[in-house]
Amino acid sequence: MNKNLTVAFSRRVQLENRRNPPQKPKSALADNTTDDTSDVDAEILEVDDRQYVGLDWLRVTHLSKPPYEHRRGSPSWIFDYGYRVWHIRKQKVYWLCMWCHQHKRAGGEYDVDKATSAAQNHLKANKPGHGYNIKGKINFQLPENQKSLLVNIQGKGVGIS
Numbered sequence: 585m586n587k588n589l590t591v592a593f594s595r596r597v598q599l600e601n602r603r604n605p606p607q608k609p610k611s612a613l614a615d616n617t618t619d620d621t622s623d624v625d626a627e628i629l630e631v632d633d634r635q636y637v638g639l640d641w642l643r644v645t646h647l648s649k650p651p652y653e654h655r656r657g658s659p660s661w662i663f664d665y666g667y668r669v670w671h672i673r674k675q676k677v678y679w680l681c682m683w684c685h686q687h688k689r690a691g692g693e694y695d696v697d698k699a700t701s702a703a704q705n706h707l708k709a710n711k712p713g714h715g716y717n718i719k720g721k722i723n724f725q726l727p728e729n730q731k732s733l734l735v736n737i738q739g740k741g742v743g744i745s
């Protein structure tokens with residue numbers, strides 16, 4: 585078993601134990617006495633815990649793990665920099681910025697149920713811990729804006745002396 589997974593899993597178990605008294609081990613669920621609550625727990629634990637390393641669930645009690653995994657197709661690149669979480673009240677998949685969460689910054693939480701553009705815009709910002717696009721770290725030193733400005737000026741026929 586992957587080491588990170590083991591760590592995340594044991595952390596999760598600790599969290600569960602704090603909330604509920606320890607229950608039967610997962611392997612014992614196979615017997616025919618299943619009550620509703622243990623069914624739900626078993627389902628949640630099936631979602632891969634590795635992606636939640638560094639997420640302090642106790643600080644975001646309005647969020648939980650999504651009840652289902654990514655749909656078909658590869659997940660968006662924004663999940664390299666943020667957690668895929670479930671907004672309990674809104675019943676939607678949300679994206680929680682890893683950097684903002686780990687640095688205890690307000691915000692950084694976006695509805696990605698239909699579109700990921702809000703989360704992408706958040707990641708693009710030229711500020712500490714951010715500045716990413718689909719290709720990775722954005723090089724803000726590139727004089728792209730200057731170049732396009734020059735093209736604009738020349739296009740308008742303004743003489744440059």
Ligand SMILES: [Zn+2]
Pocket residue numbers: 681682683684685692706714
């Ligand atoms: Zn952020």
